[in-house]
Amino acid sequence: MLDITAAEIDGKLADAKSSLLPLRVDDLVYELNGVRIIDGVTLRVEPTGCTAIMGYNGAGKSVLVRLLHGLLTPSAGSCRWAGNLSASEISRRQSMVFQVPVLLRRSVEANIDYALSKRGFKAPERARKLEAILHETDLLKLRKRPASVLSSGERQRVALCRALAVEPELVFLDEPTASLDPAATAAIEQILLRAISAGRKLIMVSQSVGQVQRLARDVIFVHRGRIAEHTPIEEFLTTPRSAAARAFIAGELFEE
């Protein structure tokens, strides 16, 4: 028990404290059936705030976030996380919200509790975290409801609650409000703003310029599997550098 070396203790401490971010993506390629869906993406994601990923349908946004989150394996290139963490520790510190939420056929709180237990939180701590996150995402009234009877807005709120419950350093979101009405969208954005101010990093695919303006600090514009530009939000909204992004903001059809 006692013969742990100082280096090991240092390593454990570093493990607990060091951040995943910044993320450096180097010449990332993803091919499916001979088609390059992601075609040489190089970028750097900073540790704080919300980074938005925008682009036309089929540009490769969803595939890009899945590659970063580790749900897909790149054909070439790499994602390098800071902090020298093990692969399991890297994935433990992330979570994801999908465009169509996938909930288990059980109650709202059982869904959240499932995620907490799978991430290794133990009983007394789990109950505490469950209460806190249900409160934070305004789901206390719905906690006993079966997930199957919820509206789409409520389902997405539960999915977001589940993603935040595991206390991730980084949350991926793939068009989380794409099929929601304005009120449900506002509710999700409120929660996201609180998550950002609590220090969580968000990487969010969005088609809504307004939403990106409200939430993001920088925008990665993906066009045909490549990064057309990666610029701070003010610059992106006023003077986008790429022709594709200019056309996107102006709401025009873009043909290359």
Next chain:
Amino acid sequence: MSDFTTAFTSAIGLIAGFDTSLIEIIGLSLRVSLSAVIIGTIIGLPLGAAIAVGRFPGRELLIIVVNAFMGLPPVVVGLIVYLQLSKSGPFGWLQILYTPTAMIIAQMILVTPIVIALTRQFIEDANADYDEALRSLGVHGWAKLVTLITEVRYSLVTVVLAAFGRAIAEVGAVIIVGGNINHVTRVMTTSITLETSKGNLGLALALGVVLMLLALAVNAVAATVRRFAPKAAYA
């Protein structure tokens, strides 16, 4: 039409009269078929689930074979089991030919492919929906399989019922390995075959009605479980 009316009346008469030999036959039918389904489920459910989420060479071929085995002819299965269990067969020393045990084995072979194939389909469909979300939560391997099975648990009731329907209704396998011996291996379907061959069509039809009522009763019980279990699960 009057045949059916008479048959139905005599069926009610048989049941209401608690005819002891009928009760014995019903009891053995249920014992054999339920045992076969329980063993078939214990074997087939994990195998079906493993094929659903596993990726290994020959998987596609295995799925085709298992799907085809859902249509195994009962007489062929009966014959094969007979050859294994007969005195000159490799398992003749067990001396279980013409016993309920042999009948359970034969029916188990008939229903296991049904359990495997249908479980595989339900779990695979669920996996297509849940895969990314579960992997994102760090749920892999065993834990993932258990979650998927839990998610489709009510569909699996239907799988078990399909297997039971197959077992209780077949005659070809049990008549070959059981021999339709009175008080020993006589079940509903073999009785119907016997009475028909003896020309007792009325009695045969009455037994047929009893058999259908039996299947109805088992399905009603399962439907009740299915209906009330979800409420308990959310309590």
